[in-house]
Amino acid sequence: MKKYFKSVSDKIKLPVFFPDATRGVIKTLDTKDIESAKTPGILVNTYHLYRELGEEAIQNHHGIKGFMRWKGAVISDSGGFQVMTLAKTNHGGKVTDEGATFWQEGGEILLTPEKSIEFQMILRSDMVVVLDDFTQPQATYEQARESVERTVLWAKRSKETFSKLCQKKKIPEIKRPYILGVVHGGDYLDLRQECTQRLVEIGFDGLGYGGWPIMADGQFNYDVAKIIAQNAPNNYFLYGLGVGKPHEIVNCVKLGYSIFDCVLPTRDARHKRLYIYNANSIDDIDLNQKKFYSYYTPDKMIYRKKDVPISHACDCLLCQNYSRAYLAHLFKIKELTAMRLSTIHNLRFYSILMEKLQTDSFKKT
Amino acid sequence: MKKYFKSVSDKIKLPVFFPDATRGVIKTLDTKDIESAKTPGILVNTYHLYRELGEEAIQNHHGIKGFMRWKGAVISDSGGFQVMTLAKTNHGGKVTDEGATFWQEGGEILLTPEKSIEFQMILRSDMVVVLDDFTQPQATYEQARESVERTVLWAKRSKETFSKLCQKKKIPEIKRPYILGVVHGGDYLDLRQECTQRLVEIGFDGLGYGGWPIMADGQFNYDVAKIIAQNAPNNYFLYGLGVGKPHEIVNCVKLGYSIFDCVLPTRDARHKRLYIYNANSIDDIDLNQKKFYSYYTPDKMIYRKKDVPISHACDCLLCQNYSRAYLAHLFKIKELTAMRLSTIHNLRFYSILMEKLQTDSFKKT
Numbered sequence: 001m002k003k004y005f006k007s008v009s010d011k012i013k014l015p016v017f018f019p020d021a022t023r024g025v026i027k028t029l030d031t032k033d034i035e036s037a038k039t040p041g042i043l044v045n046t047y048h049l050y051r052e053l054g055e056e057a058i059q060n061h062h063g064i065k066g067f068m069r070w071k072g073a074v075i076s077d078s079g080g081f082q083v084m085t086l087a088k089t090n091h092g093g094k095v096t097d098e099g100a101t102f103w104q105e106g107g108e109i110l111l112t113p114e115k116s117i118e119f120q121m122i123l124r125s126d127m128v129v130v131l132d133d134f135t136q137p138q139a140t141y142e143q144a145r146e147s148v149e150r151t152v153l154w155a156k157r158s159k160e161t162f163s164k165l166c167q168k169k170k171i172p173e174i175k176r177p178y179i180l181g182v183v184h185g186g187d188y189l190d191l192r193q194e195c196t197q198r199l200v201e202i203g204f205d206g207l208g209y210g211g212w213p214i215m216a217d218g219q220f221n222y223d224v225a226k227i228i229a230q231n232a233p234n235n236y237f238l239y240g241l242g243v244g245k246p247h248e249i250v251n252c253v254k255l256g257y258s259i260f261d262c263v264l265p266t267r268d269a270r271h272k273r274l275y276i277y278n279a280n281s282i283d284d285i286d287l288n289q290k291k292f293y294s295y296y297t298p299d300k301m302i303y304r305k306k307d308v309p310i311s312h313a314c315d316c317l318l319c320q321n322y323s324r325a326y327l328a329h330l331f332k333i334k335e336l337t338a339m340r341l342s343t344i345h346n347l348r349f350y351s352i353l354m355e356k357l358q359t360d361s362f363k364k365t
Numbered sequence: 366m367k368k369y370f371k372s373v374s375d376k377i378k379l380p381v382f383f384p385d386a387t388r389g390v391i392k393t394l395d396t397k398d399i400e401s402a403k404t405p406g407i408l409v410n411t412y413h414l415y416r417e418l419g420e421e422a423i424q425n426h427h428g429i430k431g432f433m434r435w436k437g438a439v440i441s442d443s444g445g446f447q448v449m450t451l452a453k454t455n456h457g458g459k460v461t462d463e464g465a466t467f468w469q470e471g472g473e474i475l476l477t478p479e480k481s482i483e484f485q486m487i488l489r490s491d492m493v494v495v496l497d498d499f500t501q502p503q504a505t506y507e508q509a510r511e512s513v514e515r516t517v518l519w520a521k522r523s524k525e526t527f528s529k530l531c532q533k534k535k536i537p538e539i540k541r542p543y544i545l546g547v548v549h550g551g552d553y554l555d556l557r558q559e560c561t562q563r564l565v566e567i568g569f570d571g572l573g574y575g576g577w578p579i580m581a582d583g584q585f586n587y588d589v590a591k592i593i594a595q596n597a598p599n600n601y602f603l604y605g606l607g608v609g610k611p612h613e614i615v616n617c618v619k620l621g622y623s624i625f626d627c628v629l630p631t632r633d634a635r636h637k638r639l640y641i642y643n644a645n646s647i648d649d650i651d652l653n654q655k656k657f658y659s660y661y662t663p664d665k666m667i668y669r670k671k672d673v674p675i676s677h678a679c680d681c682l683l684c685q686n687y688s689r690a691y692l693a694h695l696f697k698i699k700e701l702t703a704m705r706l707s708t709i710h711n712l713r714f715y716s717i718l719m720e721k722l723q724t725d726s727f728k729k730t
Contacts, residue, residue: 069687
């Protein structure tokens with residue numbers, strides 16, 4: 001199994017969680033805040049940055065890290081999620097073998113596998129992700145089959161573009177970013193297996209669990225996670241794209257997954273949902289407990305007028321400095337600072353989670 | 366002239382600017398951000414905290430400083446501005462000699478001079494301000510006369526309440542907060558003079574320039590500032606309430622004023638107006654220049670795609686870390702971080718202004 005994720009500046013311990021800095025910013029935070037939450041890496045969105053920022057500003061700053069002044073690792077997703085949510089739905093565009101067309105105010109944008117890789121190389125991410133044809137939730141077998149075929153087709157072209165660009169830019173093997181393939185096939189295990197094998201034939205540094213990991217009954221689909229893990233070479237990264245809740249991450253780590261990203265900690269924070277460990281100190285946290293964490297809603301809880309911290313098992317800006325009463329007040333008056341402090345807290349919750357998972361007892365045997 | 370403003374923890378150099386932390390928070394900032402802008406003190410609002418927070422949470426934290434975790438100085442205004450803007454206008458309440466009644470959702474609130482002082486003592490401010498009857502802009506002579514009479518009446522009762530509370534709580538003379546009287550009388554210099562003299566008879570630690578300092582023609586009324594200064598004892602603080610633009614502060618300091626508060630730097634920041642010195646470094650700033658500062662609007666200016674700082678004459682979080690292009694991007698995507706970084710920048714602009722004004726050349730001779 002992989003032991004580290006290398007970025008230009010550092011080797012990052014695995015497993016690692018990358019929160020979403022979609023447009024080059026984690027909502028309500030500045031880059032120093034991300035550092036203060038001890039977050040080793042972030043995920044940026046190729047489609048949104050391509051559309052809203054363009055190449056000039058990024059190139060003037062020598063990549064997204066310079067633009068954000070971010071010293072940690074960066075993964076750029078491919079825009080595949082937007083293919084599903086924007087181009088495939090609500091008449092927002094169309095998808096052909098050439099690529100995905102998005103109908104925007106002021107014209108249409110064609111995102112091809114080649115363009116996605118090219119822009120990600122301009123972003124100078126540490127890991128680029130191939131454009132994928134996202135299998136819709138509850139897809140029929142035929143629909144899932146079609147998305148697998150197109151995903152594999154696009155993966156080939158992405159890999160070719162990637163190799164050409166690395167040669168053209170004379171990037172030595174050791175300094176190339178990682179390139180990730182994305183496995184599709186919905187809930188059909190045979191399609192997932194086939195997709196995994198065909199992507200491995202093309203050759204990548206890792207594979208992502210693509211599509212919705214949540215089944216119609218609301219349960220996480222661990223069978224798909226397993227079939228990908230079983231068919232991936234041992235030296236591949238396994239990446240739970242968009243995963244997930246803390247206990248889902250714990251379970252996926254046990255299956256060999258080591259990279260995760262998810263909007264949950266940041267989005268939940270902005271909606272007054274804070275994660276707290278059921279423990280009295282960071283040392284006391286026990287991920288083997290059945291219910292090792294809880295949600296905390298600032299204005300609904302007792303002690304909301306008291307001078308006590310949100311959590312004793314946290315060392316974030318919020319928990320080290322402010323009281324439950326102050327946070328409840330900030331949310332009550334709809335002050336943005338409440339969202340920022342809560343976001344930093346939830347990110348620190350996730351970075352503590354990953355630190356705990358880096359101990360040997362949770363590694364896949 | 367006063368040389369320092371003492372707070373519980375520190376002696377603060379004069380002149381000093383107190384930005385508005387109306388509800389116990391400077392909008393978009395946390396308390397550590399205020400420190401990082403090298404802001405020595407803040408102004409909180411008695412009326413808003415009384416209405417929205419009540420006494421319990423404040424008492425649980427031993428005052429507003431504990432609640433905010435703020436180590437600097439605090440001035441609490443009296444609620445006088447709200448008497449004018451909320452109680453006197455739009456049928457929002459009424460004002461009698463007893464106090465100001467505010468008609469709120471869920472009932473009415475009566476704010477008396479006594480209650481205002483009592484709550485400010487619970488807040489444990491370093492300077493309490495007496496409740497004043499704000500003279501309306503463009504008031505007739507009779508209206509201005511009435512507001513002076515009520516302001517003096519309320520000032521007497523405030524001072525009595527203050528003295529009683531200090532005795533009851535056994536606060537030794539040296540540990541008592543400052544108490545500030547507020548001068549009214551509109552643009553009528555004889556009323557301003559009379560009000561000043563009658564407040565001095567009651568006895569305060571300083572006097573505030575109350576009411577609107579801006580005349581109908583948009584000019585700052587320095588004549589009123591002068592008449593108050595001329596009639597105040599030499600050991601009084603002179604406080605420009607709600608003052609002001611950078612050059613207005615410079616002019617008032619020359620007249621002997623040493624305390625200021627204003628919403629401008631914080632409100633302007635949230636509306637994309639940043640203050641920058643016309644200088645290449647902090648050392649180069651020259652307040653004697655005719656136009657020593659400019660406004661900077663992030664998304665309208667040249668260099669908005671460039672990797673250059675907002676200002677070379679600033680050492681704030683924004684200018685030390687991020688580029689014009691990044692700030693323009695954050696504003697373009699309506700990201701709250703843009704407002705926070707700009708607020709910190711504008712506060713640092715004001716704290717640099719005050720540091721420059723603390724040099725001898727600007728002291729009143």
